[in-house]
């Protein structure tokens with residue numbers, strides 16, 4: 211089958227032919243119907259050889275949906291032909307966190323060498339994907355594959371982040387979204403669907419801000435050195451009860467710290483390498499800072515339900531598997547508005 215692989219440190223990903231995978235005991239083989247392109251893959255492909263955590267070549271793709279093509283021995287609960295979404299942050303399934311559905315925080319994944327597809331295990335940017343256990347599959351139940359695939363990360367990750375701050379996002383409150391790309395433009399919709407908060411979105415180009423307004427941002431602000439002052443002004447000086455940073459670089463974290471309200475939440479989702487000083491007096495009183503990872507299995511079920519209700523939809527640009535290297539180039543150049551989706 212064809213697969214998009216990151217093959218050597220520093221090189222661009224390539225479409226290659228690899229053996230068709232076969233499901234072993236307990237595994238499920240999916241015919242991939244769509245795979246999403248995440249900025250985290252670009253981060254992975256920028257890491258140096260020293261300390262690189264995964265074996266190469268690596269088939270990319272940690273957002274995946276597909277149709278069940280074959281079942282390994284002993285698999286029950288899914289049938290050939292079922293259309294399913296893949297819950298990506300695989301865990302051991304039995305530790306205390308996994309027992310709560312929080313496989314993203316599995317206590318034993320590292321020790322057992324369990325990796326998400328596309329982030330260590332072979333990913334979804336291929337004609338077929340092996341899934342280690344049917345519990346990682348959530349029925350699509352009528353959702354369109356290309357429209358739904360990015361909900362598994364670009365939907366689930368902001369959903370998990372926003373849930374933490376729901377008690378603070380009361381009527382009259384403000385939520386700030388920094389970076390309105392793949393994750394951010396879904397975050398805006400989730401905030402509108404789940405909270406009465408006023409949503410202020412920041413990005414670096416007018417085109418991205420236009421999409422932010424189209425998907426529900428009440429206000430948009432260009433992300434520059436004056437952004438924090440503008441956001442403060444929009445909130446009457448109070449600041450934002452919740453700030454979600456989908457960039458995580460030094461300038462955006464500085465903005466996040468400067469726009470947070472007293473007792474506000476700052477959630478750092480982007481892995482842009484910035485840091486935020488949290489000592490006494492560095493941030494408004496009692497600000498809480500968190501850097502979450504992905505989301506829980508139960509939350510993926512909820513995000514898909516929200517999409518079925520029509521409250522959230524991913525703005526997609528589709529590519530064939532042969533065009534996948536181009537999708538990454540365009541994402542790297544900041545030219546994707548919404549999410550790039552590969553249709554193998």
Ligand code: NAD
Nearest residue numbers: 248249250389390391392393413433456479480481503504
């Ligand atoms: P993306 O490229 O689709 O979106 C990023 C957006 O940020 C773009 O619209 C870009 O124009 C904007 N941006 C860049 N610099 C900016 C600045 N200085 N101020 C404001 N906006 C700026 O990326 P994505 O796939 O949505 O991923 C967003 C981030 O989240 C990445 O760092 C990714 O690695 C990370 N991520 C983290 C998790 C997690 O579990 N923590 C999960 C998925 C992605």
Ligand code: ZN
Nearest residue numbers: 248249250363
């Ligand atoms: Zn991702």
Ligand code: ZN
Nearest residue numbers: 302305308316
């Ligand atoms: Zn576990």
